[in-house]
Amino acid sequence: MNNLVEKMLQGDRRSTARIITLIENDAPEKREILKQIYPYTGRAHVVGITGSPGAGKSSLVDELTREIRGEGLKVGIIAVDPTSPFSGGALLGDRIRMQEHATDRGVFIRSMGTRGNLGGLAEATRDAIRVLDAFGCEVILVETVGVGQSELDIMHHADTTLVVLTPQAGDHIQTIKAGIMEIADIFVINKADLDGTGKMVTDIEAMLDMSTPASGWRPPVLTTIALDHRGIPELWATIKEHRAWRKDNRVETTKEKVRRELAEIIQHQLTHLINRDLDRHYQNLIERVAARQLDPYSAAMEVIKKSWKGGLMQ
Amino acid sequence: MARKIRVLIAKPGLDGHDRGARVIARALRDAGMEVIYTGLHQTPEQIVEAAIQEDVDVVGLSILSGAHMTLIPRVTQLLRENGADDILVIGGGTIPEDDIKALKEGGWVKELFTPGTPLEAIVEWIQANVKV
Numbered sequence: 001m002n003n004l005v006e007k008m009l010q011g012d013r014r015s016t017a018r019i020i021t022l023i024e025n026d027a028p029e030k031r032e033i034l035k036q037i038y039p040y041t042g043r044a045h046v047v048g049i050t051g052s053p054g055a056g057k058s059s060l061v062d063e064l065t066r067e068i069r070g071e072g073l074k075v076g077i078i079a080v081d082p083t084s085p086f087s088g089g090a091l092l093g094d095r096i097r098m099q100e101h102a103t104d105r106g107v108f109i110r111s112m113g114t115r116g117n118l119g120g121l122a123e124a125t126r127d128a129i130r131v132l133d134a135f136g137c138e139v140i141l142v143e144t145v146g147v148g149q150s151e152l153d154i155m156h157h158a159d160t161t162l163v164v165l166t167p168q169a170g171d172h173i174q175t176i177k178a179g180i181m182e183i184a185d186i187f188v189i190n191k192a193d194l195d196g197t198g199k200m201v202t203d204i205e206a207m208l209d210m211s212t213p214a215s216g217w218r219p220p221v222l223t224t225i226a227l228d229h230r231g232i233p234e235l236w237a238t239i240k241e242h243r244a245w246r247k248d249n250r251v252e253t254t255k256e257k258v259r260r261e262l263a264e265i266i267q268h269q270l271t272h273l274i275n276r277d278l279d280r281h282y283q284n285l286i287e288r289v290a291a292r293q294l295d296p297y298s299a300a301m302e303v304i305k306k307s308w309k310g311g312l313m314q
Numbered sequence: 315m316a317r318k319i320r321v322l323i324a325k326p327g328l329d330g331h332d333r334g335a336r337v338i339a340r341a342l343r344d345a346g347m348e349v350i351y352t353g354l355h356q357t358p359e360q361i362v363e364a365a366i367q368e369d370v371d372v373v374g375l376s377i378l379s380g381a382h383m384t385l386i387p388r389v390t391q392l393l394r395e396n397g398a399d400d401i402l403v404i405g406g407g408t409i410p411e412d413d414i415k416a417l418k419e420g421g422w423v424k425e426l427f428t429p430g431t432p433l434e435a436i437v438e439w440i441q442a443n444v445k446v
Contacts, residue, residue: 014398017369025317088318089343095364096353102360109367113318113348 002029005036008135013108016135020110023127034127040134044076045243048158049143050180055164055189057143058097059226065101067236074106076137078128079119080144080154083113090114094143097123098266108132121266122153128263129157155183156260160242162235164188165204167196181207184219185242188235192223217245277307319347319444321371324361325354326389329379334406334429341433342440358385362392365401371444377407387422399434402443406431 004022019037022029044132047064049057058079065075079094090113101107110128114121125142132140144154163184168191182311189200204221213219220238224231278286282303286292323339325332332354339349350368352361363408371446373393375387386405393399406427409417417423424443 014366014369014396017367021369032369083348084343087344088346090348091339091343092348092350093353095350095368099352099356099360099364102363103357109364111348111350111368115318221390 001036002033005033006068008131009040011136016108016131017110019131020128022110024115024124025133026099026124028131034130037130037134041130042133044133044137044140045160045239046129046140046142046158047090047239048155048161049141049164050145050152050155050161050183051164051188052166053145055166056226057164058094059186060162060164060232060235061141061143061226062098062139063229063232064236065098065107067078067232069101069104072106073138074136075101075108076129076132076135076140077107077109078125078140078142079109079111080125080142081113082145083115083267085285086105108135108137113221116121122157123264125154126157152180152183159246160185162186162188162239164190165200165202166191167194167247169280178232185220186235186238187219187221189221189223190226192231193225197223216249217242239252274303277303281307316336319372319446320350320353320368321347321372321374321440322350322361322365322368322370323374323376324329324352324356324364325358325376326358326361326385327377327379327381328355329377329381331378332376334378334440335374335376338376338433338436341437345437345441347440358388358392360415361389362396362398365393366396368396370401372402372404372440375403377405377409380408380418382396382407382409383413386417389419390422404436404439406413406436 004019008019019033048150049056049314051063061077065077068075077098081090081094085092092111092113094111095109101109109134110126110242112128129140129142131154141156142158154233161183163180163186165187167189171277187204189197190255201223208218221240222231222235222238224235230231285294285299285302289296289299321342323335323342325335339351342349349369350364352364355360361375373389374384375389382405386403388405390399393401393403402424403422404425404427405423409426409428414426417426421426425439
């Protein structure tokens with residue numbers, strides 16, 4: 001067994017952190033490591049936390065962690081922040097709000113940059129979740145800014161998704177990006193001491209009245225003041241309720257989940273192979289299409305026939 | 315995905331002057347690094363734990379309180395105790411010449427940057443000293 005994996009399973013924090021780095025870097029050892037940890041995963045409850053910038057997600061994660069730690073459960077936190085598309089760098093500041101737990105051995109916090117990789121973010125996050133799961137975290141909180149598609153894709157890997165809103169102007173539900181409202185299992189109106197909280201709750205309830213959830217779970221709308229720990233015990237209780245409901249109703253079978261993951265991995269691998277082949281073997285073909293001597297569909301078919309022996313056609 | 319240099323910028327102890335730390339954090343980000351900033355009033359224990367969990371290459375300590383002779387060695391010592399002394403420790407702030415000499419010769423810090431250091435100098439030092 002890989003040395004790092006062995007040490008991680010014995011509870012070594014440094015090895016756990018190293019493994020997450022290898023995953024983020026898409027290092028050659030990645031696949032072997034994930035293969036070895038797979039039998040140790042599938043135990044944690046994964047909670048996704050998303051919402052607009054400044055909604056108080058980090059503070060909420062901090063307070064939720066305190067609540068969960070009160071039950072003695074081990075908590076993993078993955079905080080995703082945007083990578084600058086210009087410099088490739090990232091300023092990861094979510095820990096500022098979570099330093100209370102920095103020296104608690106029952107909490108492991110990891111910040112990740114989005115790194116702007118096609119589909120790679122959701123994949124890297126899913127694999128990082130697996131690592132913390134195998135490390136023994138019983139609850140894993142994944143925090144992302146709900147702005148882009150890849151951030152939304154991350155939420156597919158959560159068992160329970162919280163959408164965090166504030167009652168302030170600009171956060172009015174009409175203006176919230178389509179796609180975010182639909183993924184919520186629980187709505188959290190944070191900073192509920194501000195004006196407009198009641199209206200916000202009413203608006204969301206009205207929206208929920210109009211759309212019957214196919215699953216049968218109507219997302220509860222909770223109010224919190226994270227900084228005062230107000231509403232946090234109720235939030236944790238509701239997360240546990242959702243977990244129990246999922247279990248009883250077999251919302252998504254393991255088979256469906258596995259099927260989706262396999263499709264994702266295969267797509268990712270194929271995209272990689274296609275790009276590699278196009279760069280290596282088909283410069284000539286690309287030039288012919290560019291010169292309008294050949295149309296792109298015929299060119300694509302030619303590539304499929306040659307590189308894939310027609311296997312991808314039907 | 316390629317390897318990225320990861321840096322923890324931390325403010326140990328009781329001083330509340332974080333403008334410098336923020337400017338450095340931003341300069342490193344603009345140079346393509348991933349910068350974890352943990353905020354004010356950190357204990358050495360918190361800093362070392364964050365450095366380990368975040369698997370950083372460099373810890374940058376910003377100290378303007380005069381407590382550098384205590385705090386910098388403490389961070390380095392804790393990194394050693396945790397088997398993480400491959401993480402480079404650098405620092406910045408108002409640190410007298412004699413103390414710089416003592417900290418560097420004592421092996422407590424790899425490099426110290428005093429006020430007036432161009433941002434590029436810090437970026438270049440990190441790029442030159444982190445094995446990518």
